[in-house]
Amino acid sequence: MSRERPRIGDVARIAGVSTATVSRALSNPALVSAETRAAVMDAVEATGYRLNQAARNLRHRRTGAIVALVPNLANPFFSQILSGIASVLGPAGYNLLIVDTWTAGADRLRDCAEPSLADGLIVLDGTLPAEIVTGRLPVVEACEWINGLAAPRVKIDNRAAAGLAIDHLVDLGHRRIGHVAGPPESVLSVARLAGVRDRLAMRGLSLAEDALYAGDFSLDSGRRAALSWIAQPADLRPTGLFLASDAMACGFMAEVQRHGIRVPEQVSIIGFDDIELVSHVSPPLTTIRQPRTALGRMAAERLLHQLGGAEEAESDTILPVELVIRSSATVFAG
Amino acid sequence: MSRERPRIGDVARIAGVSTATVSRALSNPALVSAETRAAVMDAVEATGYRLNQAARNLRHRRTGAIVALVPNLANPFFSQILSGIASVLGPAGYNLLIVDTWTAGADRLRDCAEPSLADGLIVLDGTLPAEIVTGRLPVVEACEWINGLAAPRVKIDNRAAAGLAIDHLVDLGHRRIGHVAGPPESVLSVARLAGVRDRLAMRGLSLAEDALYAGDFSLDSGRRAALSWIAQPADLRPTGLFLASDAMACGFMAEVQRHGIRVPEQVSIIGFDDIELVSHVSPPLTTIRQPRTALGRMAAERLLHQLGGAEEAESDTILPVELVIRSSATVFAG
């Protein structure tokens, strides 16, 4: 353990060649003769030599790493996305560096877009200031995006996805339809809310002012929305609600149930994301499924594409969503 | 963007000093005079110079990175642990490199323990061969551990934790108690199963052969265990079950409910982990809570301690667990 690590010079001495030759034998074997190659390999074996990646990277002016900027790593929503990212980056020989934008300070965030830290950036947090990320490293935005940041985006059509939920509620006969929105600073919230209004209008309905509840994607904010809803006159409040996250939908559902209200008999609920376990709450949640692994994979692929030198068109990649019909929303029995 | 990044030499020229002085002004300002420092800072400002971390690291023979080896990044169980790790590593100036041991090949795994890649290692996967990780970098094991790998461990007492669940079932009056185990290759499964047997024995009971169900921690394996349980004669099968993961408990519960069996009236269920949302399944799951964020934080802290040069005692850090009583287990009404 304390024995000094052999360097390329040690291998060279033992093999009786120059360090240049060792380097070539290792990284581009075709360049050296078969005998030399064999001698070098023997010396590598004998010394237990392993290439120092950091030194090679310095020489190559690259880092071999990609950083993913994720808001709140504790949120399990991101684990599948990261998994998708890792599954393409790993085989491509890139290391994945993860930075939690919630716990990282501003200094640390600025350091993230440094070419000496990483070769590229995957941004999963739409609330970051564009300057932090602009013009320093190849970037792709995934799921969320930063207004004013011109970078390829891999995302779903949040507006249309919200429309799917609204259509389902309307199709089920609901006329008073409510929406629990995400935090207003999130581009996702904005897009989904717009989708709600759009689709309601298309169906000849509209979002009543008191049928729009504030939330922040968290379970607890779903609870609070439920309390607002419960406080409204039973004959005037929405009979069907679309919530901008599954977590809020679960919180909402648990809270109304605690108050003796039955789901879906007395109120229909649709969530968003189709996170793990949501098929096992009671009743199983009807929701909009996002292809999270695919979002991660695709984001990583587009980034690699840029790194490969391709002049990336700055077009968006839109991945399909799906309405997953389970039991939390049913026909309006008014 | 295409403008060359300024190097320390550019700053030196503009400030009219040597590169050595620039380096000192930047990394150890006390070493240079106030005027010189000011001149350097001005030049830094003028050029937009930013330190190349990779070069500094090469010189310092360190990397500034810690790698976390996680099995299956898609499993949300790990997100909170990673969050805990990130929250201490970030402020300490370390980057967090994440490697999914399930998608990474053997070569890649071997590269992970390279001093040229990282300064330390946090192992979250107990199924890795010890050799991969032995004697190359400072290591700490978190949650799981590798038999035969002598490294500080941060974990819970899985055996005692399982005992807590068994005690609860026995206290509720159950006598035929079953266990759905995790995969046999996991040290966690082994420890929890041992805890089940121990505690049953202490309470004058034992684990019947046909009351032990095979699982792999996944939701689906919980389902399959439920099918086995359902197939047993109703008057002989366990009335209370402890499952080695919440995911399995949810799968089990959903499956028996689908067969018209009521939880907890007809069968009591206890899970393990207290993952998100498990308080919102129906009925809310009684389970053993692991302090996941704290596990991550503590693992990172012990690793930093080692990196700080402290000759780390190889003792284990045992974090406390907690029985969270909700509604999925109730008194035996035989």
Next chain:
DNA sequence: CTGAAAGCGCTTACAG
């Protein structure tokens, strides 16, 4: 096919 030498961008004893 191979070697000597310069260089990736820093830091740090060593002198002064």
Next chain:
DNA sequence: CTGAAAGCGCTTACAG
């Protein structure tokens, strides 16, 4: 307090 020089461990034109 400051500079010249060596060096972290590689790679790669340039010659031969």
